[in-house]
Structures are given as C-alpha cells and as structure tokens.
Amino acid sequence: MTDTALALERLRGGAPPRNHDARTIAALTANPGCARRGVMDAAGVDKDAVARALGFPAQFGQSQFAITRGNAFEAKVKADGCAELLTLLRDRLGLTVPEVSYADLEVVGGNEGRELRYTRTRRLLARALESGEGTLFDHPLLRLDIAGQPAYLEPDVIAFQLGGRFHVIEIKSFAVIDGQAEPDQVAAAARQSAVYVLALRRLVTELGAPADRVSHEVFLVCPENFSNRPTASLLDVRPQLAVLERQLARLTRVDRILETLPDDLTFAPGEALADAVRAVEARYAPECMSTCEMAFFCRDEARACGSTGALGRSVRDDLGGVESIGTALALADGTMEPTPDLAETAAQLRLAARLRREALDGAA
Numbered sequence: 001m002t003d004t005a006l007a008l009e010r011l012r013g014g015a016p017p018r019n020h021d022a023r024t025i026a027a028l029t030a031n032p033g034c035a036r037r038g039v040m041d042a043a044g045v046d047k048d049a050v051a052r053a054l055g056f057p058a059q060f061g062q063s064q065f066a067i068t069r070g071n072a073f074e075a076k077v078k079a080d081g082c083a084e085l086l087t088l089l090r091d092r093l094g095l096t097v098p099e100v101s102y103a104d105l106e107v108v109g110g111n112e113g114r115e116l117r118y119t120r121t122r123r124l125l126a127r128a129l130e131s132g133e134g135t136l137f138d139h140p141l142l143r144l145d146i147a148g149q150p151a152y153l154e155p156d157v158i159a160f161q162l163g164g165r166f167h168v169i170e171i172k173s174f175a176v177i178d179g180q181a182e183p184d185q186v187a188a189a190a191r192q193s194a195v196y197v198l199a200l201r202r203l204v205t206e207l208g209a210p211a212d213r214v215s216h217e218v219f220l221v222c223p224e225n226f227s228n229r230p231t232a233s234l235l236d237v238r239p240q241l242a243v244l245e246r247q248l249a250r251l252t253r254v255d256r257i258l259e260t261l262p263d264d265l266t267f268a269p270g271e272a273l274a275d276a277v278r279a280v281e282a283r284y285a286p287e288c289m290s291t292c293e294m295a296f297f298c299r300d301e302a303r304a305c306g307s308t309g310a311l312g313r314s315v316r317d318d319l320g321g322v323e324s325i326g327t328a329l330a331l332a333d334g335t336m337e338p339t340p341d342l343a344e345t346a347a348q349l350r351l352a353a354r355l356r357r358e359a360l361d362g363a364a
C-alpha cells in the first residue's frame with residue numbers, strides 16, 4: 001500500500017471505503033476547489049455518516065418510494081436477460097442486434113469484492129474488444145482517477161456492444177410523457193452518463209483500444225406515459241464529457257492536500273470529529289446544498305466565520321481574494337487599508353458603498 005493509500009485509510013478511521021457513483025462524481029466536479037470534499041471523496045469517507053455524526057444530516061436524495069419504483073422498473077427492463085430492453089433496441093430504435101449474450105458483473109462467484117469485480121470487468125471487456133463478441137455487460141465496475149487517486153465507480157448501467165462500439169445504457173425511472181421528459185432530470189442523467197462514458201473510455205484506452213470505441217451516444221431508457229412500459233432515446237453527452245474532463249483535471253491532487261494536514265487526522269466517529277473536519281479547508285457555496293452531504297455543516301461553519309462564500313460563488317468571485325464578510329465591509333467603509341493586491345477590489349467596494357449610501361439618502 002502506498003503512503004497516500006495508508007493516509008486515506010487512516011482518514012476513514014478503518015471503515016471500508018465508499019464507492020463513488022456517477023452522481024457523486026458529477027457533484028464533485030461542481031466544486032473542484034473544495035479540499036474538504038476532495039480529500040473525503042478520495043478517501044471514500046462516508047460523508048453522509050459524518051454529517052449525521054456532526055448533527056448536520058444531509059437532506060437530499062430520492063424518497064424511498066421513488067427508489068422502490070425505480071428498482072422495480074429496472075428489474076422489469078432487465079428481466080430474462082434484458083429481453084424487454086432488447087426488444088426496445090431492435091423495434092423502437094431499429095438497431096440490428098444479431099446475437100446476444102448477457103453477463104452480470106455485479107457479483108463474481110458470490111464475491112462482491114471490488115478488485116475481483118474490476119478484474120473481471122477488465123477481462124471481459126478486453127475479450128469483447130478483441131473479438132467483437134459479447135453484447136450486454138451489466139453492472140461493470142469501473143475506475144476513474146479522482147484528485148490523483150483511483151476511485152471505484154459502481155455503475156447501475158449496462159455496457160452494450162454493437163458493431164464493435166460500446167454504448168452506455170442508462171435506465172431511469174422518470175417518465176417520458178408524449179416524447180418529453182423533465183429537462184432537469186434529463187440533464188442530470190446526461191451528466192451521470194458522461195461519467196460512465198469517460199470511465200469506460202479510460203478503461204478501453206488502458207486496454208490498448210482507441211477511446212472512440214466507446215460512443216458518446218448514450219441510450220436512455222425510461223417509463224413511457226405514466227405506464228411501466230419502457231421507451232428509449234439517444235443522448236449525445238459530448239458537452240457533458242468536455243465539462244467533466246476539464247473539471248476533473250482541475251481537481252487539486254489529494255497528495256498535495258494530505259501534505260498540509262496533521263499526520264494523525266482521522267474522520268472516525270468521536271469527540272474530535274468536528275475539529276478534524278474543520279482542519280481541512282472548505283469552499284462552501286450555496287450550490288453545495290444540492291450536491292454535497294456535508295452542506296449543512298459547511299454552511300453553518302461559513303456563516304459562523306463570516307465567509308464570503310456563504311453569499312454565493314459569484315460574490316466570492318467578484319470579491320476575489322477577500323475571504324471574510326468583515327474584511328469586505330471594512331474595505332468598503334475605509335476602516336481597513338487594502339494590501340496592493342486588493343486595491344482594485346477595495347476601490348470597487350468603496351464605490352458600491354457610496355452608491356448605496358446615495359441611493360438610501362435619496363430615498364429618505
């Protein structure tokens with residue numbers, strides 16, 4: 001085990017690492033400058049459990065009803081070796097899918113170990129790339145580098161090989177009504193699918209094949225018109241792929257963050273947990289509320305210390321370099337002399353303060 005891997009295990013307090021899924025990676029790229037999230041996700045820390053232990057439980061995610069309904073729809077589409085899915089691909093999308101084989105990679109000989117599953121995924125996909133054989137690979141376990149650390153991806157998708165190219169098939173439980181689905185849900189599905197496409201592309205290039213053996217066109221399968229009958233459509237995820245690659249490249253390397261942290265830091269439950277979390281710098285922004293399990297804790301912290309980030313990312317960016325609201329106010333009313341690098345920001349703050357005063361005086 002490398003020093004970094006040992007340090008990440010200590011951060012988890014000996015708990016097994018949590019697998020990433022496409023939602024967590026898509027969300028990670030939403031705040032690439034946050035060291036706290038970067039280090040917790042790279043270590044596979046259960047952020048939901050940490051937030052609960054701190055008294056700030058996350059309040060987002062699907063309802064139990066939606067999860068049960070989604071699972072039932074997926075089971076129906078995949079029943080009998082994906083018979084219904086194949087009918088859909090052949091009849092609705094007019095694809096010629098001649099011979100079909102189906103391999104479920106979720107469990108290997110009763111063993112759910114990630115290394116074993118990843119090795120099997122690699123082996124089967126390598127064989128499929130070479131021979132062109134093999135059609136449906138359900139639950140492939142993939143790996144993607146996050147902040148310099150490999151993270152396992154637990155995809156709930158199918159890798160579908162057709163004419164020597166792989167496509168991701170994503171099954172979602174939101175409805176398509178009269179050919180239209182909720183744009184936000186389609187956008188989220190496209191972002192998540194892009195994570196799988198990228199991870200599959202990384203795998204096929206590791207196996208010596210060109211990246212375009214994995215198509216940027218994803219098959220999205222959803223229930224149709226309030227029924228449980230599936231319908232399929234093609235999603236082009238090239239824009240989402242471009243954003244994802246750029247954001248992942250920007251993520252701070254986790255070994256650099258680790259160098260700045262105390263050697264005995266751990267996120268194990270206990271009295272020192274809150275201090276341990278605070279020891280890693282965060283970059284809270286209101287967008288965290290819909291993307292990160294730690295959001296309530298970080299918002300509380302940002303408010304308590306008067307961070308400009310609590311006012312929104314655009315405010316933080318406009319105030320570039322001014323980290324606290326108190327400093328911004330002091331620069332605005334002239335009670336603080338700006339350093340040379342903050343001179344321009346300070347001049348803008350003073351101008352804004354003067355305009356505000358004049359507007360208020362005029363109103364009075």
Ligand code: SF4
Binds near residue numbers: 282283285288296
């Ligand atoms: S909620 Fe906290 S840990 Fe999560 S991304 Fe935002 S600042 Fe970082």
